[in-house]
Amino acid sequence: MSSSKGPEIGDPAPEIDLPVLDGGRVQLPPEPGRPVIVSFLRHAG
Amino acid sequence: MHDRKDRIAELGADVIFVACDEPSEIREKLVADVALAFPVAYDPERASYDAWGLERAPWWRIWLDPAVWLRYAKLLLSGERLRGGGADTLQLGGDFIVAEDGTIAYARPQRRDDRPPVGELLREVERLTTRE
Numbered sequence: 001m002s003s004s005k006g007p008e009i010g011d012p013a014p015e016i017d018l019p020v021l022d023g024g025r026v027q028l029p030p031e032p033g034r035p036v037i038v039s040f041l042r043h044a045g
Numbered sequence: 046m047h048d049r050k051d052r053i054a055e056l057g058a059d060v061i062f063v064a065c066d067e068p069s070e071i072r073e074k075l076v077a078d079v080a081l082a083f084p085v086a087y088d089p090e091r092a093s094y095d096a097w098g099l100e101r102a103p104w105w106r107i108w109l110d111p112a113v114w115l116r117y118a119k120l121l122l123s124g125e126r127l128r129g130g131g132a133d134t135l136q137l138g139g140d141f142i143v144a145e146d147g148t149i150a151y152a153r154p155q156r157r158d159d160r161p162p163v164g165e166l167l168r169e170v171e172r173l174t175t176r177e
Contacts, residue, residue: 006152007149009150009151012148014097016063016093020085021085025086031059034059035056037058037059037060037170038061039138039139040099040138040139040141041063041064042136042155043135043136
């Protein structure tokens, strides 16, 4: 099991810059003024 | 989550899904026959999973699960070979909400099969978007 520690409430969100299934990329931080739900999926199995 | 697309749009929020599988696996196993309402990013190297502190399940939870053995038995019986390497079958997920200022407002890394209901995530977004 990983012992890495994730961000806690109030911490700056780690950056995300990843390719997207339908093309393009998705990035975080978000557009100013818009909250973002970030949902990491477990391995598809 | 896709069923709540309209409510999420009303709240002025965005949704990002991140998967740790290759695009072909995601299409086959996660989003087959689904009209994607939100972007699904892929990160087979799991760098973002590490950055967000997401854990891997202990091996015994996977390999002592009869459902896992049943799934592999079905694969073998259907003539498929077990695949080695590549994907990390132990990788867990997690749900977060990032506030408008870029800080974490909600964090729920997965410990086992315990994802929060979508309603809980929406309530948190409502709280963020309606506060003074």
